[in-house]
Structure formats: C-alpha cells, structure tokens
Amino acid sequence: MSDHVLVVGGGVMGLLTAYNLAAHAGRITLIDRSAVGQESSWAGGGIVSPLYPWRYSPAVTALAHWSQDFYPRLGQRLAVDTGIDPQVYTTGLYWLDLDDEAEALAWARANGRPLAAVDISATYEAVPVLGPGFGRAIHMADVANVRNPRLIKALKAALSAMPNVTVREQCEVQGFLLDGQRVVGVHSAQGEVLADEVVLTAGAWSGELLQTLGIDLPVEPVKGQMILFKCAADFLPSMVLAKGRYAIPRRDGHVLIGSTLEHAGFDKTPTVEALNSLKASAVDLLPALAEATPVQQWAGLRPGSPDGIPFIGALPRHPGLWLNCGHYRNGLVLAPASCRLLADLLLGREAVIDPAPYAPQNRIPL
Template identity: 65%
Template sequence: MNVLVIGAGAIGLQSAFLLAQAGCKVMVIDQSAAGQEASWAGGGIVSPLYPWRYSAAITALAHWSQDYYPGLGEALKQQSGVDPEVHETGLYWLDLEDEDQALAWAHRHSRPLHRVGMEQVHAAVPSLGEGFSSAVYMPGVANVRNPRLLQALRAALAKLPNVTIIEHCPVSGFINDGARVVGVQTAQGEMRAEQVVVAAGAWSGNLLATLGLKLPVKPMKGQMILFKCAEDFLPSMVLAKRRYAIPRRDGHILVGSTLEDVGFDKTPTEDALESLRETAIELLPGLADATVVKHWAGLRPASPEGIPYIGPVPGHEGLWLNCGHFRNGLVLAPASCLLLTDLMLDRSPCIDPKQYAPAGRL
C-alpha cells in the first residue's frame, strides 16, 4: 500500500515507521523540518500530568504506551544509533487537591501510586523546596528526551528503503477523485497516494477545512525553560500547582509549562519566562543561582477532552486522521500509531477504536 503521511512529529514519524515495517511504501511530508513543532517543544513525561483526571479513552492509550516505551527506546537506539534516553525517575505530585480521587483511580487501574510523608520526599529529593505539605508518588514513571526521540525516529526511517521524507513542503489541500482522496497539493506540486494520513498536530484542523470539514483541533501555546545543573541535582520528577520539573540524565532540568490560547503565535514572552522561573525556584530553590539555558514555546494540538482523532474520515475514502492529542502526544504516540496501523491494514486493533473514531466527531 502506498501511504502519504502529513506531519513529521512524534505521531507522524511513528505512524510512518509502523506502516513501513508492515511493508507499505511511505512518504512523510512536513511544512518545516521533521520533529520541530510540539513534539520537540514538550517536556517528554511518559504520563499525562494528572492521569486520574482524564477519560477512559486517554487512560487506555497511556497505559499501553507507558509499558511500551522502554522497549521502544532501546529498539530505536539499536536501529538508529541515537539514544532517546527513556529515563525512569518516578514522579512526585505535591499538595494535590484531589489526592483521594488520585489514589482511588490508581487502585481501580492497579497503578503503583501511594502517599508518602514529606520527610521521606525531602530525603529522596534534597533539592525540593519547603512549604509543601503532602505528596503522592508513582515509581517507574519515565521521561523521554523528546528531541532525541525524534532524531532516532528520523534516522531509523532514513535507513528504510520504502520511506521518503520531504521537509519544508507545506500542504495546501487534497486531491479528490469523486469521494476518494488520492493525494495532496503541496508547494512542490501534486503528490499522490492510495491512503493519506493527517498527523499535522495543531495544523490538522486547517487542512480538514479545505474539505469543508470542521475538525475541532486548535493550537494552545506552551512555554518552557531549561536549566543546567549537576547530574544528581534532581533525582525524580516533581509536579505542583500545574507546573513540573523534569530531570535529564546529564543534569539539564526542564520546567514548564504555560497554557495560552493565542492562535499560532509561538513567540516566547518575558512574562512567561519570569513566571516559569518563579515556579522553578519555588519548587527547587537551588535554581535561583542557575542560568536559564533556553526558553521556547510550542503549539499543542488541543481537542475536546484531549481525546485524539484516530481512524478513517467518513465520506472521504482513503483519508485517515491521527491527531488532536493535546498535551499528551508523546505519551500516547506508540498506542495511537499502532491503532492507526491496525485499522489501515485491517488487523485486529490493539485498543477498542470506537472512542477515537472521527465518525460523529467532525
């Protein structure tokens, strides 16, 4: 099968990888360089920020993907020579207002989330600030170094003879043959395929609009900052008041993030920088003496309840969606992309596809 994937982020690249491994001839097109949008800009926590606050649809994809990530990281390292650094640190949530609900959710889903005393937290995370009164902890939660994950996927795809990646090639619309989509119009001319997958993140709604379809996926800006510390400065991820700190293996610490409804504006702002720095110092006072190495913004593909669209577009044969993952694209990518591949190849789906189907949701 000849497949064209629009979007070279974590979703588009993993979709292409699985389809290519299954024997499809795959072309990936992106309007900029591969892996430079939301997938690059995120923090890479392999968990929704507050998993108990999401629907069963998110939980199903998240649990499948969390179990899959360590093996994926190792496989990509072997195939590409780039280590995505799937780093298991565990995660502390501090001063939760819905702690009882979190623990009840963990019990229902057999997830290892439990209360810990603050004395124990400070012993495990000596760099944590004072002023927090309660904590819950989930061991085994990992973060992935998302820029390296994207590099690994790009390199692994480059080694496959049945994959072509075309960058800096905006798509302006679709080519139709009756009720069937048979390709796309691009800045480099027409490109045709038997099947077309839209995995264009925050830009997916604009593409579907060219077919007269209203896909409720829109950009939500998020800003992050990065510090460099000693490698043992922060041994575990910590999250409080909707902000988080994520340690990389080499001592880099990410702190994020904002949530801003400002359209497609990706400009980092001084207000956000100051707010994030204040959060960072409140969580980890030692960061008061650390320099902000980098400050950036990305555009999350927001969708109702954060439930992605995965599956065929009714009335437009040959057109598929894998988009609208909001804040959880990296978390949900492995399961989302396998589900899409299962549906496209008419295999038994890894997860019940009904709750993600575009039918009835466009």
C-alpha cells in the first residue's frame, strides 16, 4: 500500500482512478489544471461502446466489454452514494447502411455480442422519426449511453466525501520531481507536491507533460465538435448512427449530434463550418430537427493515440510514474476497465485484463 498517490488530471480517468485507489492508499491527491471533468470527459457523447467496435483491435475490445458490463453497477453505486444519477440509459443503437456490415456481423459472432441485422421496415417502426432513404440496418439492443457531465459530478461528489482524498483544481502541473530517476512528485503552479506514486491521467495534455522528461508519448489533441437539441422526452427512442455521425437521446429529451474529427492543436473554438455540417447530419438522420434550433454547440479535445489503444501501466525508466492516458475516442467507454487495470497494477493485484497490450514500455521509445 502506498501512503500517498498523486493523480495528475481530473477527467473521468483521473476521477475514477482516484475512486478505485482511495480504499487502498493512505492519501490520494488529485490535481487538475482547471476544474475537474471540463475537457473531453464533459464534451463527449457518452455512448458506452466504440462507434464501430468491430474496427478496433482486441486490446480495445477487451477494455470495452469489461466496461460495458460494469457501467450499470457503477451508475447505481454512484447514484446511491452521492444522490447524483449518471443516467446509464440503455437505448440500443442502430447502425445504418454500413459498408462493412458483413465484418460487423462476423465480429459479433466471434465475440458473442448481440449485434444482428434487422429489417429496415422494423427499424423505421422502432424509430419513426428516422430520415427516409436508409436501406439496411444492424442493431445492438443492450448499448447504453451515460450522461457524462452527471458522471463527472457524481465521481467528484464521491471523492469529496472520502476523508483521505484531496481534489485541487486550478493547479496546473508544469513538470515532475525526480530523485535520481524516480518520480517523487510534481512541480505545480501552487508549488511542489510530493508523492509515493504519481499517476498521469491528463488526456490530450499527457504528451506535453511527458516531454518534460524527454519522453515522446504519441498522444495528441484531436478536436471534436457537437451540437445539442431539446426535444420531447419520447422523440428519439434509440441511438442511431450513419455516415460517421450519430444521434444520442437523453432521458429528458435532449438529443446530441456528433461529432467532427479535426487536427487543430489545442484550439477548442466552435466553428460555423462544424455547426452547419452537424446540422446537416442531424436533418439527414432526423428530419424533424430541420425546424429546431440547437441549444448548444461545443468542442473538446480527444487524447489521440495510435490505433486508439491507451497507455496503462508503469514507466520502467522512471519508477513511481504510471500512465493511464491516450484513450482517443473511447475514454468514457473504456474508463471503468482502464482504471481498474491501473489499480490492479499499482497495487500488485492480479490484473482484471491482460495488461501487455497497454504496457508503456512495449510501445514508447525509452
């Protein structure tokens, strides 16, 4: 057991890492450069599945399946403990007119997932507001979405109730403290913070921080923009996805449309071009939205990584430093499994998933 664990980055990875470790460490300090959960964890759509799960490697699939099975329990536990319901909402998901439908169905058979082709007329019966002209559909009934801003609030509330956890916001980390090669803390805007173990969960900023140690972590910001509509609570009964764009219903009638994929550095400015493109996709999917005005538009920065495979585990060159970052488009999907795996490795327990595909020493030039 470590006396003091410092978690750098307060998105869903950092919050859930701290949540998993709190019962096993003397003290936990979580530091964030702004307010917790205000970057990609807030900005994402919250679909509890990769958009096209069959297009990912077994490494991503293993984390996704564990997390998908765990999310309902996590949501219930947080709702009971904090009074804040993250609204893990099982609506199912329809994929429309896929070019690789055969590959998707073969993947589902091989992985035992309940994905099946459905008659297009049955799809229109199930989702009457769906736009015309779609010819084929596949459906997975058990796909949920989580209301990610509420998940962040619930995790923060849970940590705030733990006497051995300290959350420090508006505290930017500028580099790492070393004793020889061992990482023993960080330099921050509020001074030095010492710790026995440091876990880096800084999302799109993780690569910049590791550069201070001369380590080239292939994680970079990838901008995504979304828009939000307010509809009747029963307007959209299921998530739908076509041509790379999706519509996600919340329980109260809000409908999210996303998202763009842009390489624009750390710029998070919403653009008119993205707004027009997302509105056009919204109307293609759900023509009734032609008469609606988006109530909000925003942008976030995904932590892009090669093949979307996160970096989870220790950095052998710098004992005391652990990574849990680089989840690209699937941070909310993969968070429960990733944070459980990180906790298993740090605490020396049997790992819930084979850690080898995510091990930093196998994937970063050190």
